[in-house]
Amino acid sequence: MTDPLPVPPAPELLARARLLVAPTVGEPVVRELERITGRPAVRASEDAPDGPYIHVGASLPDALRGRHLVWFHSVNAGTDALLGSGTWPQDTLLTRTVGRMGERIAQYVLAWVLAECQSVPEFAAQHARAEWRRIPSELASGQQALVYGTGRIGSAVAGLLRGCGIRTVGVARSPRAVPPPGFDRVIGADEAGREAEALGAARWVVGALPLTDATAGHFGAARFAAVRGATFVNVGRGATVDMEALGAALRAGTVRRAVLDVLPEEPAAPDDSCWRLPRTVITSHSAGITADEDVVRDFETCWQDLRAGRVPALAVDVGRGY
Numbered sequence: 001m002t003d004p005l006p007v008p009p010a011p012e013l014l015a016r017a018r019l020l021v022a023p024t025v026g027e028p029v030v031r032e033l034e035r036i037t038g039r040p041a042v043r044a045s046e047d048a049p050d051g052p053y054i055h056v057g058a059s060l061p062d063a064l065r066g067r068h069l070v071w072f073h074s075v076n077a078g079t080d081a082l083l084g085s086g087t088w089p090q091d092t093l094l095t096r097t098v099g100r101m102g103e104r105i106a107q108y109v110l111a112w113v114l115a116e117c118q119s120v121p122e123f124a125a126q127h128a129r130a131e132w133r134r135i136p137s138e139l140a141s142g143q144q145a146l147v148y149g150t151g152r153i154g155s156a157v158a159g160l161l162r163g164c165g166i167r168t169v170g171v172a173r174s175p176r177a178v179p180p181p182g183f184d185r186v187i188g189a190d191e192a193g194r195e196a197e198a199l200g201a202a203r204w205v206v207g208a209l210p211l212t213d214a215t216a217g218h219f220g221a222a223r224f225a226a227v228r229g230a231t232f233v234n235v236g237r238g239a240t241v242d243m244e245a246l247g248a249a250l251r252a253g254t255v256r257r258a259v260l261d262v263l264p265e266e267p268a269a270p271d272d273s274c275w276r277l278p279r280t281v282i283t284s285h286s287a288g289i290t291a292d293e294d295v296v297r298d299f300e301t302c303w304q305d306l307r308a309g310r311v312p313a314l315a316v317d318v319g320r321g322y
Contacts, residue, residue, distance in 0.1 A: 022057025099294020141165030
């Protein structure tokens with residue numbers, strides 16, 4: 001059983017809460033936060049202020065995890081670093097920034113899918129060799145993508161792929177009678193037989209999972225062994241992948257290619273073995289970079305919900321980790 005979502009702080013508590021902003025948050029965002037809340041912002045420090053207070057930033061110093069913190073808004077979509085760095089303060093609401101990240105990540109995935117279908121890597125290599133040779137293209141339409149994670153990001157990825165005629169199958173915590181937007185069907189993570197069948201039929205396997213205790217190392221030897229020539233694209237969290245198992249699958253040919261926007265340890269050092277994986281492209285955690293306008297818009301949406309006494313849609317279930 002997971003912990004329930006925190007009860008939203010009372011409107012009168014929000015009305016007198018101080019606004020703390022991390023030093024890394026830019027001045028244009030700070031000015032917008034001040035406009036939304038109608039109060040001046042104070043740059044957060046290691047000293048716990050007189051409460052109650054709201055904190056906006058990417059990390060929460062231990063000194064600020066006290067009982068006076070009523071709401072923390074993360075400028076990032078992932079909250080595993082926040083929840084993994086200590087016990088989350090009881091009765092403190094945690095919200096996150098998603099913004100247009102799903103759209104950005106979906107375009108990233110589609111770009112690599114179409115680049116592969118049009119042999120862009122091969123043509124680029126031929127160009128470098130001044131070689132003229134025809135390479136037949138591959139149609140994306142009619143093929144299948146298996147997307148792990150059916151939330152906002154996974155649904156955005158599936159929707160864009162589906163628009164190109166790709167059949168989209170999602171893997172969620174539990175099967176869905178009515179698939180979320182973008183998916184043709186969804187299977188449950190505990191349906192091992194159906195998952196193995198979907199892995200074998202997939203042309204692309206897309207990881208869009210958050211990092212939790214349940215998803216650490218999720219893509220391991222057993223799942224990669226079920227793949228039959230699919231390309232693996234990870235836009236979720238790096239630690240959801242067993243990199244040794246992925247390397248073995250690439251060398252064996254069960255995984256055709258890999259596109260990794262995230263890694264277990266970032267940034268990867270120049271001598272890290274990830275750079276030597278065959279048929280792999282690594283990008284620098286850049287598929288869904290959060291923009292300032294994303295932070296402002298999502299904070300304002302959460303603020304309006306809280307002023308009305310509602311739990312925001314962007315609230316994090318700290319028991320589940322997302």
